[in-house]
Amino acid sequence: xxxxxxxxxxxxxxxxxxxxxxxxxxxxxxxxxxxxxxxxxxxxxxxxxxxxxxxxxxxxxxxxxxxxxxxxxxxxxxxxxxxxxxxxxxxxxxxxxxxxxxxxxxxxxxxxxxxxxxxxxxxxxxxxxxxxxxxxxxxxxxxxxxxxxxxxxxxxxxxxxxxxxxxxxxxxxxxxxxxxxxxxxxxxxxxxxxxxxxxxxxxxxxxxxxxxxxxxxxxxxxxxxxxxxxxxxxxxxxxxxxxxxxxxxxxxxxxxxxxxxxxxxxxxxxxxxxxxxxxxxxxxxxxxxxxxxxxxxxxxxxxxxxxxxxxxxxxxxxxxxxxxxxxxxxxxxxxxxxxxxxxxxxxxxxxxxxxxxxxxxxxxxxxxxxxxxxxxxxxxxxxxxxxxxxxxxxxxxxxxxxxxxxxxxxxxxxxxxxxxxxxxxxxxxxxxxxxxxxxxxxxxxxxxxxxxx
Amino acid sequence: xxxxxxxxxxxxxxxxxxxxxxxxxxxxxxxxxxxxxxxxxxxxxxxxxxxxxxxxxxxxxxxxxxxxxxxxxxxxxxxxxxxxxxxxxxxxxxxxxxxxxxxxxxxxxxxxxxxxxxxxxxxxxxxxxxxxxxxxxxxxxxxxxxxxxxxxxxxxxxxxxxxxxxxxxxxxxxxxxxxxxxxxxxxxxxxxxxxxxxxxxxxxxxxxxxxxxxxxxxxxxxxxxxxxxxxxxxxxxxxxxxxxxxxxxxxxxxxxxxxxxxxxxxxxxxxxxxxxxxxxxxxxxxxxxxxxxxxxxxxxxxxxxxxxxxxxxxxxxxxxxxxxxxxxxxxxxxxxxxxxxxxxxxxxxxxxxxxxxxxxxxxxxxxxxxxxxxxxxxxxxxxxxxx
Numbered sequence: 001x002x003x004x005x006x007x008x009x010x011x012x013x014x015x016x017x018x019x020x021x022x023x024x025x026x027x028x029x030x031x032x033x034x035x036x037x038x039x040x041x042x043x044x045x046x047x048x049x050x051x052x053x054x055x056x057x058x059x060x061x062x063x064x065x066x067x068x069x070x071x072x073x074x075x076x077x078x079x080x081x082x083x084x085x086x087x088x089x090x091x092x093x094x095x096x097x098x099x100x101x102x103x104x105x106x107x108x109x110x111x112x113x114x115x116x117x118x119x120x121x122x123x124x125x126x127x128x129x130x131x132x133x134x135x136x137x138x139x140x141x142x143x144x145x146x147x148x149x150x151x152x153x154x155x156x157x158x159x160x161x162x163x164x165x166x167x168x169x170x171x172x173x174x175x176x177x178x179x180x181x182x183x184x185x186x187x188x189x190x191x192x193x194x195x196x197x198x199x200x201x202x203x204x205x206x207x208x209x210x211x212x213x214x215x216x217x218x219x220x221x222x223x224x225x226x227x228x229x230x231x232x233x234x235x236x237x238x239x240x241x242x243x244x245x246x247x248x249x250x251x252x253x254x255x256x257x258x259x260x261x262x263x264x265x266x267x268x269x270x271x272x273x274x275x276x277x278x279x280x281x282x283x284x285x286x287x288x289x290x291x292x293x294x295x296x297x298x299x300x301x302x303x304x305x306x307x308x309x310x311x312x313x314x315x316x317x318x319x320x321x322x323x324x325x326x327x328x329x330x331x332x333x334x335x336x337x338x339x340x341x342x343x344x345x346x347x348x349x350x351x352x353x354x355x356x357x358x359x360x361x362x363x364x365x366x367x368x369x370x371x372x373x374x375x376x377x378x379x380x381x382x383x384x385x386x387x388x389x390x391x392x393x394x395x396x397x398x399x400x401x402x403x404x405x406x407x408x409x410x411x412x413x414x415x416x417x418x419x420x421x422x423x424x425x426x427x428x429x430x431x432x433x434x435x436x437x438x439x440x441x442x443x444x445x446x447x448x449x450x451x452x453x
Numbered sequence: 454x455x456x457x458x459x460x461x462x463x464x465x466x467x468x469x470x471x472x473x474x475x476x477x478x479x480x481x482x483x484x485x486x487x488x489x490x491x492x493x494x495x496x497x498x499x500x501x502x503x504x505x506x507x508x509x510x511x512x513x514x515x516x517x518x519x520x521x522x523x524x525x526x527x528x529x530x531x532x533x534x535x536x537x538x539x540x541x542x543x544x545x546x547x548x549x550x551x552x553x554x555x556x557x558x559x560x561x562x563x564x565x566x567x568x569x570x571x572x573x574x575x576x577x578x579x580x581x582x583x584x585x586x587x588x589x590x591x592x593x594x595x596x597x598x599x600x601x602x603x604x605x606x607x608x609x610x611x612x613x614x615x616x617x618x619x620x621x622x623x624x625x626x627x628x629x630x631x632x633x634x635x636x637x638x639x640x641x642x643x644x645x646x647x648x649x650x651x652x653x654x655x656x657x658x659x660x661x662x663x664x665x666x667x668x669x670x671x672x673x674x675x676x677x678x679x680x681x682x683x684x685x686x687x688x689x690x691x692x693x694x695x696x697x698x699x700x701x702x703x704x705x706x707x708x709x710x711x712x713x714x715x716x717x718x719x720x721x722x723x724x725x726x727x728x729x730x731x732x733x734x735x736x737x738x739x740x741x742x743x744x745x746x747x748x749x750x751x752x753x754x755x756x757x758x759x760x761x762x763x764x765x766x767x768x769x770x771x772x773x774x775x776x777x778x779x780x781x782x783x784x785x786x787x788x789x790x791x792x793x794x795x796x797x798x799x800x801x802x803x804x805x806x807x808x809x810x811x812x813x814x815x816x817x818x819x820x821x822x823x824x825x826x827x828x829x830x831x832x833x834x835x836x837x838x839x840x
Contacts, residue, residue, distance in 0.1 A: 005460050009458075009557075012457060024459070026458065029460070040473060041473075047478060047728065048472060048475060050476050050477075052480055053474075053475070053476030054477070054516050054518075054519070057477050079458070107608045111628055118496065152519070156519060159522075184546055258736045259831055290803075299537055300536025301536055302532060302544075303532065303534060303535075305495040309535075348764035352535055353534070353535055354533070354534050354535070354538050354539075355532070355534070356533075356544060357529045358531075358532070361527060361545060361547040362545065362546075363543065364544040364545040366540055366543075366698055367541075368540050369539065377533035378533045388524050389520045413524055415523070415524065415526065418518075418520040419520075419522055422521065
């Protein structure tokens with residue numbers, strides 16, 4: 001423990017001399033079980049929900065089969081928080097400390113992380129704990145069934161937030177048509193034409209359409225406009241939305257972020273002349289176990305390890321353009337820009353990246369090694385926070401909500417069975433009929449409707 | 454920005470708390486609620502009936518999925534991979550069967566084959582059913598026959614063995630004594646109180662249940678399953694009424710045999726059908742019951758309704774002889790939908806019996822849904838009979 005503290009302090013000093021701009025990190029050595037739960041929930045303290053239980057047990061099984069192992073969980077903020085497993089070896093934890101410092105440096109530079117922290121502040125974990133606490137109170141007051149109904153809906157829509165908006169988003173303003181007229185001689189003249197004044201007045205009757213334009217920020221929209229939502233239910237929706245905003249940068253920069261941390265843990269360890277040789281060797285062995293393209297003994301994987309891809313790309317970028325350019329990329333890009341701009345054909349060829357196609361009969365075929373295809377195959381699942389594009393398009397006079405899926409943009413319709421179940425969740429908080437427009441497997445328009453029970 | 458990182462001392466209570474387990478238990482609770490609706494399909498183990506009410510049924514269930522909006526599965530899924538492979542290489546050939554979606558693939562569907570085994574108490578299942586189908590709850594049957602004496606604790610006294618020392622009363626006595634004595638001892642022999650025993654007569658509530666099944670070639674697996682399901686629930690209902698139930702299984706073609714439960718639903722015979730032999734065997738089981746004929750007996754018979762025409766008279770005679778000794782004779786006809794309204798030999802026999810005022814019931818089932826009706830029918834009848 002003292003060794004680890006000592007090495008951590010010296011690694012951090014070394015990092016500062018190499019130009020790190022990170023916020024301080026609070027490290028904590030925790031039991032394996034706690035670590036796993038933190039990884040499953042995404043936060044050290046988070047609202048209870050049965051779906052986390054499913055993920056938890058799956059993780060537990062995988063871990064007992066030796067398929068997965070968690071080394072660190074890191075939460076950016078000011079200070080950042082990082083959890084290390086107390087049962088891991090000193091060498092592994094030294095490696096993890098260096099890795100976490102890399103993450104912290106990334107979070108202090110990347111625009112998405114910076115924006116997220118500017119909006120939410122640096123004390124995410126405390127706020128998350130406070131939110132979880134409020135939900136526990138709601139559980140005590142309103143009972144499991146009601147709280148769970150709200151969480152079912154809110155967590156199902158977890159990814160449906162509009163990240164272009166603010167975290168604390170304001171209600172819709174007055175209709176744009178009422179903006180004061182400018183001193184435009186043409187418009188002045190136009191308005192004075194006979195009949196024009198009456199038409200303008202006629203248009204304003206009735207309530208303005210809700211939402212004014214299709215709204216993809218579903219969590220916010222439900223929280224603000226669900227007809228009979230109680231205050232505590234609104235709180236839960238906004239709490240889930242806040243956490244989505246917090247998770248988004250990590251999601252959107254996974255390859256860059258893991259790559260950057262891996263690049264730096266390798267480099268910090270290499271340059272840390274104070275580490276004993278055997279410790280360095282053990283640590284760098286742990287590095288090569290994590291940062292590798294496929295499982296031991298395999299020559300091929302049907303997935304791309306973000307650690308390995310990001311690591312290889314950063315090595316390439318730093319070698320070719322220098323550290324300053326790399327840091328500018330860290331600041332300006334997310335995974336989309338990073339992979340599209342900096343994964344070139346030679347590197348993809350070197351890394352043996354390919355695109356495969358798995359058909360329904362179980363056949364898996366390599367279909368392409370073309371760089372453009374490879375990039376899209378890597379980025380496809382990351383698009384739009386990993387969720388289909390569904391927008392609230394109208395609320396009728398009786399409060400009925402219409403959702404529209406952008407099937408043209410997404411290329412195909414929604415999984416109807418799941419969509420129906422999501423609507424079942426949503427209708428229990430919306431409490432008015434909810435309809436969803438999408439297309440079925442043959443591309444024919446499909447309208448799912450649910451009515452409140 | 455230049456403050457140093459530091460290590461926090463870890464809280465010792467981390468070991469003690471597991472929200473993962475808490476949410477997992479909640480998930481399991483939800484699964485139970487979900488399974489609730491599909492119990493019928495679950496009871497296919499081979500010894501669910503004889504094993505008694507404390508038995509649990511193990512049910513493999515899928516984990517629940519918290520639904521999200523997701524794109525429909527495309528005809529084929531693409532993903533990025535890494536390794537030595539050229540365009541056109543086949544990494545895995547097409548597989549036989551339609552559930553070939555690999556668990557290795559990026560887009561592996563569903564939950565990757567995780568199943569969990571939940572245990573349900575048979576008693577709980579019956580509780581659900583009673584609620585779900587608003588069945589009358591069967592009360593233990595009153596009976597006038599005195600069976601045997603039973604020993605119960607009753608009152609306290611000054612004598613007894615150490616094991617029956619009533620500590621609470623003893624301390625009370627000691628406290629009372631000490632309150633009036635000048636220099637009291639903590640305990641003396643006079644303080645001791647012991648539980649006393651009395652013998653009481655107990656009323657019999659035993660029953661013998663005979664399940665008879667036509668296993669001739671015309672009974673298919675689907676029909677047997679219907680019969681088994683009905684038997685299971687009828688028995689579960691009876692278990693509530695009687696403290697002790699003995700179950701016998703009789704299968705017949707032109708001959709009748711007694712079986713143990715696991716084999717009972719497996720046996721199949723060939724040749725014709727003569728139900729009379731099964732009824733005669735059932736009568737013998739009742740008559741030769743060790744300790745005399747039981748106070749309550751039930752006979753359930755399931756068949757596809759076919760019975761040899763020349764067996765009609767013998768069957769009717771056997772049943773008529775039995776009827777006086779039975780609380781109830783239940784006849785379940787399992788038939789394919791096409792012929793459900795046709796008249797069958799067995800129905801004629803049952804109708805004849807009914808006309809003579811015997812405690813007989815009949816039901817025709819072609820699918821699981823009908824079994825519910827039959828069960829309900831039986832429960833209602835039993836509940837009325839108890840009044």
